[in-house]
Amino acid sequence: MKNVLVGLFAVIVLLALPSCLTSDMEQQLPPNEVLAPSAPGFDEWVSTHARSSEAxxxxxxxxxxxxxxxxxxxxxxxxxxxxxxxxxxxxxxxxxxxxxxxxxxxxxxxxxxxxxxxxxxxxxxxxxxxxxxxxxxxxxxxxxxxxxxxxxxxxxxxxxSDFYEEGVKAGKYLLDKVSNRPGPIRVVELQGTVGSTPSIQRGQGFLDTISSRSDITVTYSAFADFTEAKGKAMMQQILKQSPGEPPHVLYAHNDDMALGAIEAIEEAGLAPGTDIIVISVDGTRRALEKLAAGKLNAVVECNPxxxxxxxxxxxxxxxxxxxxxxxxxxxxxxxxxxxxxxxxxxxx
CATH class of the missing domain: 3.40.50.2300 (Response regulator)
Structure with missing residues (x-):
């Protein structure tokens, strides 16, 4: 009799196991993603879950x-x-x-x-x-x-980030900033790495936005690889090419290039933020310090x-x-x- 009772208890336990396993999986899966043992992906889920819990x-x-x-x-x-x-x-x-x-x-x-x-x-x-x-x-x-x-x-x-939208924000700021200022308004653009998403989309978003005013034109655009040193070098070159006629606006695709360009502007005897409107993208502490000091006009945030x-x-x-x-x-x-x-x- 004792052997019979033990056998019956073992059968009851085995029958209960599938229900317990399914209940446990239902608790760990998000709503609407409960997998039945016969559903496609059940074995893959078990394999993934087992691996992630062990290592x-x-x-x-x-x-x-x-x-x-x-x-x-x-x-x-x-x-x-x-x-x-x-x-x-x-x-x-x-x-x-x-x-x-x-x-x-x-x-x-x-x-x-x-x-x-x-x-x-x-x-x-x-x-x-x-x-x-x-x-x-x-x-x-x-x-x-x-x-x-x-x-x-x-x-x-x-x-x-949505880089196109960042360019749009920069363009909208410029339109608002010069809304009562007659043209022509010359813009210099410092781009990042050739073929990179930020350079392509930040540039396009900006151009599409300022196109509503035909008297605002990008007169010079150069790649400066997102670095401060190249930003400064390119701005020095731009200012030398047009002595006596500096651009009205600098749009830099990141803070580092803008910070380098600000150095070049100051070395040329001009006041960044006043003589030249400076717009940048990123939102680093150094850029915001320049912004607070009036040497930058606007910084579009890009969250790293x-x-x-x-x-x-x-x-x-x-x-x-x-x-x-x-x-x-x-x-x-x-x-x-x-x-x-x-x-x-x-x-x-």
Whole structure:
């Protein structure tokens, strides 16, 4: 009799197990994403969940460089967020070289990391390397900039600013600033890296916005690689080419180039912010200090602190959840009146 009772108890326990397993999975999956044992993706979910609970997630991140204060703040944010989230981060700097990025990504594929994140140097040329990652079964997140590929399914999501909108904000500020000022108004534009998303879209957004006034024209546009040194060098060259007729406006695609240009303007005996309207993009502490001092007129914010979003997206991917194709942080525009107030909030 004792043996019979033991046998019956074992059968009851075995029958209850599937129900317990399903209940446990329902609690851990988000609403509307409960998977039944017969549903497509059930085995994959179990495999992913089991792996993530036993070992930390490994994220391979290809940073494009260290060309600016914004980029260094972006790197620090990625590193800090990885530590806080318990994700193992493998970060490599491409030093502004797409070829080096390809090498790094292939090394991540060989290491069989869980997720790859890329801050691309330029927009084009990514189809082949992303296909290699897809064939290896490694999902890809695009960070900060964008990629132009034939098949958008080769990456999961893009996390970063709306650069076109940043250009629009800069253009709207200029239109408001010179609304009562007769033309012609000459604008000098300092762009970043050739072929990079910020340079393409910040420029286009600005041009589309100021086109409503035919007397505002971009008379000179030059690439300065997002660096302070090249920003200064290009502005020196521009001012030498038109002695006695300096531009009315400088639109720089990032703070570092604007800061370099401000030095050149002052060395030429002109007053930045007064003789030349200076508009920049980023929102670094140094730029806001110049803004508070009246040497910059407006700074369009571009948030580099993307680390928490990247880590959260990595976890969501590993949990098998669907993400939006584009995630954009909230951003602002700072004028001289707001600069001192905002300085206290700057983390970079």
């Amino acid at each position: 930390p997630i490994t994220l391979g991140f290809s940073q494009l460089g260290s060309e600016s204060a914004w980029r260094m703040a972006n790197t620090a944010s990625i590193e800090e967020a990885a530590v806080e989230s318990g994700i193992t981060l493998m970060m490599k700097n491409a030093e502004q070289s797409q070829e080096k990025q390809f090498e790094v990504i292939r090394s991540f594929i060989e290491m069989n990391v869980d997720v790859i994140a890329i801050a691309p140097v330029v927009e084009t040329g990514w189809d082949e390397i992303l296909e290699e990652a897809a064939q290896a079964g490694i999902p890809v997140i695009i960070v900060d900039r964008s990629v132009d590929v034939r098949d958008p399914s080769l990456f999961v999501t893009t996390i970063g 602190l993307l680390g928490p979003q990247v880590m959260q997206a990595t976890k969501e991917i590993m949990a098998g959840r669907t993400l939006p194709k584009r995630m954009v942080p909230k951003e602002d525009i700072f004028t001289q009146e707001r600069a001192k107030e905002e300085l206290h909030n700057r983390k970079f």
